[in-house]
Amino acid sequence: MKIADARVIVTCPGRNFVTLKLVTDDGVTGVGDATLVGREIAVASYLTEHVVPLLIGREADRIEDTWQYLYRGAYWRRGPVTMSAIAAVDTALWDIKGKVAGLPVYQLLGGRSRDGVTVYGHANAPTVDGLLAEMAHHLDLGYRAIRVQCGVPGLADTYGVTQDGAAHEPTGAAVPAETVWSSERYLTHVPSVFAQVRSEFGPEVKLLHDVHHRLTPIEAARLGKALEPYALTWLEDPVPAELQEGFRLIRQHTTTPLAVGEVFNTVWDCQQLITEQLIDYVRATVVHAGGITHLRRIFDLAHLYHVRSGSHGTTTLSPVCLAAALHLDVSIPNFGLQEYLPHTEATDAVFPHSYRFADGCLHPSEEPGLGVDIDEELAARHPYRPASLPVNRLEDCTLHNW
Numbered sequence: 001m002k003i004a005d006a007r008v009i010v011t012c013p014g015r016n017f018v019t020l021k022l023v024t025d026d027g028v029t030g031v032g033d034a035t036l037v038g039r040e041i042a043v044a045s046y047l048t049e050h051v052v053p054l055l056i057g058r059e060a061d062r063i064e065d066t067w068q069y070l071y072r073g074a075y076w077r078r079g080p081v082t083m084s085a086i087a088a089v090d091t092a093l094w095d096i097k098g099k100v101a102g103l104p105v106y107q108l109l110g111g112r113s114r115d116g117v118t119v120y121g122h123a124n125a126p127t128v129d130g131l132l133a134e135m136a137h138h139l140d141l142g143y144r145a146i147r148v149q150c151g152v153p154g155l156a157d158t159y160g161v162t163q164d165g166a167a168h169e170p171t172g173a174a175v176p177a178e179t180v181w182s183s184e185r186y187l188t189h190v191p192s193v194f195a196q197v198r199s200e201f202g203p204e205v206k207l208l209h210d211v212h213h214r215l216t217p218i219e220a221a222r223l224g225k226a227l228e229p230y231a232l233t234w235l236e237d238p239v240p241a242e243l244q245e246g247f248r249l250i251r252q253h254t255t256t257p258l259a260v261g262e263v264f265n266t267v268w269d270c271q272q273l274i275t276e277q278l279i280d281y282v283r284a285t286v287v288h289a290g291g292i293t294h295l296r297r298i299f300d301l302a303h304l305y306h307v308r309s310g311s312h313g314t315t316t317l318s319p320v321c322l323a324a325a326l327h328l329d330v331s332i333p334n335f336g337l338q339e340y341l342p343h344t345e346a347t348d349a350v351f352p353h354s355y356r357f358a359d360g361c362l363h364p365s366e367e368p369g370l371g372v373d374i375d376e377e378l379a380a381r382h383p384y385r386p387a388s389l390p391v392n393r394l395e396d397c398t399l400h401n402w
Ligand code: KDG
Pocket: 037, 169, 210, 212, 262, 312, 313, 314, 316, 339, 389
């Protein structure tokens, strides 16, 4: 069974998604997500120009060999563009293998380790009162784990916060919007937010918070310490992680669990964080970390060091990525949590799928393969629109991390 066709599909049903569809000479199809938000066309052209010509005629059942061929064979390794492209190929090949075997992909990964995949949703609001209402709403919907983000007095915009509580995934014009940040204002405000959330909703609900790479290690250590009374499940991306040993300093000062990794592309990006037990959750996901094959390698390393998975799962990733992530989530021994923001109806229509949400959990498809597809005709009716993530400046205009 050889790969006979490979199509790169860019579509924008509200936001941009890049999808690879492989077709075998027997007519079996497989899909993979290749979306890198704000840099979609870079991955699409890497696939079209450099990967697709290598795929035609290759054996579709050789997943590991194809992964190594694309990774080692390029000479230039790693990076989000390369790894998202490899991820798309890998995911599509797992989809094909599942369809050929007549089994959902999680069965090929060893079968279920749990009944469902516990997910966390996002509660956010500019004010604490609004946030408490959003928390109540999410609990009503059945979520048992909730990411909490609140406006900061004195800042017009804060990461993760919208006026109406909608999911915060801002991609606006081609030229990025600019936001203004103050770590001092933020650090003063956040502990009081969690005090009010815990006092209103009690100890059971799992609470998470995303710092979005904005602090220094010593600032993050101070925040982690201040949040200890509120028993967070995790504090996410407290600092940028290029300097992996930066987490050592945070770790020395606080027992608040740490999560990191949504921007990681390979196991080498988190090798030190994992082997030195500097983190508790690794947030890499299928599309940006080389597909099911490589992400499983990351999670296997993490398992040896008491680190659990906590995959990124916002609406910037397509339903193809989420479908694939669920097959891994349900099968690995060291699953922690899965992020979940429901896609819009327009996106769901382009990507028909059969995973489902119930009682705070997502359940992977039972169909052979991944249980997700792309409606190519509908996708063609939503042409690509250039859009960027914001950039962020300090109050004195210095460029900071968004
Ligand atoms: O596109 C980038 C977003 O998906 C990212 O900012 C979301 O940090 C994020 C999260 O934890 O969901």
